[in-house]
Amino acid sequence: MTEKERSFDLGTASEAVQKDIAGVLGAFLDGKFEREDIGTSTWRSDDSEFFAIRWRFVGKHVGFINGFGHTRIAPTQNNVSVSGLTLVQNRKPGQVVTDLDEVLKSGTLVFHRFIDWLAVFAQIGVLHLGRPMPIDDIRFIPPQRSLSRLPGYNDEHPDT
Amino acid sequence: MGLMPYHLEKGHFLLLLEDTLNEGIEAVVDNNSAITFPGLTRRYSMLEYMRGVVARPCDPVLGESEIGSSLMWPGWMTDADVGFGAFKAVAKEWFGYRIRPDGTLDTKPQPNKPTGMWDGYQGNVERIMANVFIRAIEVSLGMDHGDPLPSAAPPRSWPIYFFFKCQQPFFEGWVTWQCHSLNRRAAGQVTVMFATPGHNHPVSDHPVPIDNNHDNVDDLIPTLRSDGEFLEEPVTAYAHDTLGEPHQGVWVITHRDHKRLNVFDTSVPSAYLEWGPPLLPIIAPEDFREVVTVQPAALSGGINAEKPRYIAP
Numbered sequence: 465m466t467e468k469e470r471s472f473d474l475g476t477a478s479e480a481v482q483k484d485i486a487g488v489l490g491a492f493l494d495g496k497f498e499r500e501d502i503g504t505s506t507w508r509s510d511d512s513e514f515f516a517i518r519w520r521f522v523g524k525h526v527g528f529i530n531g532f533g534h535t536r537i538a539p540t541q542n543n544v545s546v547s548g549l550t551l552v553q554n555r556k557p558g559q560v561v562t563d564l565d566e567v568l569k570s571g572t573l574v575f576h577r578f579i580d581w582l583a584v585f586a587q588i589g590v591l592h593l594g595r596p597m598p599i600d601d602i603r604f605i606p607p608q609r610s611l612s613r614l615p616g617y618n619d620e621h622p623d624t
Numbered sequence: 625m626g627l628m629p630y631h632l633e634k635g636h637f638l639l640l641l642e643d644t645l646n647e648g649i650e651a652v653v654d655n656n657s658a659i660t661f662p663g664l665t666r667r668y669s670m671l672e673y674m675r676g677v678v679a680r681p682c683d684p685v686l687g688e689s690e691i692g693s694s695l696m697w698p699g700w701m702t703d704a705d706v707g708f709g710a711f712k713a714v715a716k717e718w719f720g721y722r723i724r725p726d727g728t729l730d731t732k733p734q735p736n737k738p739t740g741m742w743d744g745y746q747g748n749v750e751r752i753m754a755n756v757f758i759r760a761i762e763v764s765l766g767m768d769h770g771d772p773l774p775s776a777a778p779p780r781s782w783p784i785y786f787f788f789k790c791q792q793p794f795f796e797g798w799v800t801w802q803c804h805s806l807n808r809r810a811a812g813q814v815t816v817m818f819a820t821p822g823h824n825h826p827v828s829d830h831p832v833p834i835d836n837n838h839d840n841v842d843d844l845i846p847t848l849r850s851d852g853e854f855l856e857e858p859v860t861a862y863a864h865d866t867l868g869e870p871h872q873g874v875w876v877i878t879h880r881d882h883k884r885l886n887v888f889d890t891s892v893p894s895a896y897l898e899w900g901p902p903l904l905p906i907i908a909p910e911d912f913r914e915v916v917t918v919q920p921a922a923l924s925g926g927i928n929a930e931k932p933r934y935i936a937p
Binding site: 480484487553568569573574575585 | 890891892893894895896897899902
């Protein structure tokens with residue numbers, strides 16, 4: 465293996481996921497990819513290797529979204545946090561990577577994407593009203609409100 | 625609240641409220657010089673009472689005061705069963721109040737819970753509705769907002785009609801009016817539309833009962849077919865009810881049944897940059913050619929075949 469060559473591993477899979485997400489979400493979100501560590505998440509099944517990448521893409525909705533819920537959604541400028549899990553299936557285990565883009569074009573990688581689209585729809589505002597609305601108008605209440613909830617109704621009186 | 629399988633509803637409670645406020649208005653319609661009618665007396669009473677309701681202080685945490693609640697207006701339907709049923713429904717389901725064992729009201733808003741039956745919504749429904757009643761009565765009588773009660777005949781006496789339209793993002797009351805003639809005091813009408821959030825029952829995809837399971841039961845529209853109240857393809861819009869009283873009606877015209885298209889699994893494995901976009905379903909008719917007209921029964925939010933009656937105290 466030369467200096468530029470590397471084996472396809474969890475780190476390479478993560479880079480592949482980042483490119484896959486940037487190529488699609490990056491078309492309408494001005495944002496940043498973050499991989500969230502879930503430990504060693506690789507396994508072998510039949511003729512393939514699998515790599516599980518948990519990720520989050522946080523950004524601002526700045527571009528038109530085509531075919532998203534059958535509509536063309538104009539930019540809302542809302543801040544959007546997209547979270548998901550992508551399983552990267554390497555159908556050529558042991559392949560050596562010199563140029564990741566070449567591997568991506570080779571068709572040896574398959575992506576299984578599990579994305580919290582419901583939260584994306586809610587943050588953009590297409591679910592509740594059927595039309596975009598500013599993020600300031602959305603009260604998002606995650607299950608662990610003490611950790612991440614935005615200040616809102618009744619927060620000043622938690623015991624009421 | 626019943627199942628309410630339609631988007632636009634009237635139902636028994638609003639019909640009774642109309643009867644309370646419109647009773648006897650035919651006298652003014654028939655005779656322009658007629659001044660008073662039973663419904664007018666109740667409008668004055670309700671207007672004064674609701675002005676008191678909105679003038680009460682309201683605490684952002686403790687909510688509305690139980691004392692002077694709009695539910696305590698003495699002119700609400702007074703038949704014991706109907707009155708108590710409506711009282712319970714409005715208090716609990718519309719306003720989000722609790723009724724204590726002794727019958728008193730707990731009006732304090734519930735933290736992080738929807739108001740009453742309104743899914744995903746917190747709001748002061750009582751105060752909105754009290755304002756709606758004030759505005760609707762003022763408009764119906766030709767009074768400017770805040771005017772004192774007229775000592776003589778009001779400038780006009782239009783009937784008031786109510787509907788509510790569900791599955792809106794938040795609660796609103798729309799007061800609309802139409803004048804049919806400036807020369808007659810009762811030639812016009814006020815139509816109030818309450819735009820409400822949805823409640824925990826789905827709107828039916830079909831306006832007519834459809835027996836999908838072949839068990840002779842439709843779970844969403846529990847009415848008998850063409851029973852005189854619910855009608856498929858009604859022909860005559862009768863001006864009177866079964867007892868010969870002037871009446872009203874409502875028909876809905878739409879496709880016979882609907883289905884949801886294009887719900888895809890976005891996790892299907894695919895190649896680099898080949899994403900399956902998340903698609904909200906498209907609602908489409910089962911049969912593109914088929915359009916039906918339906919007269920919903922009161923049980924499903926339509927209008928009683930026989931006019932419900934206000935029962936005097």
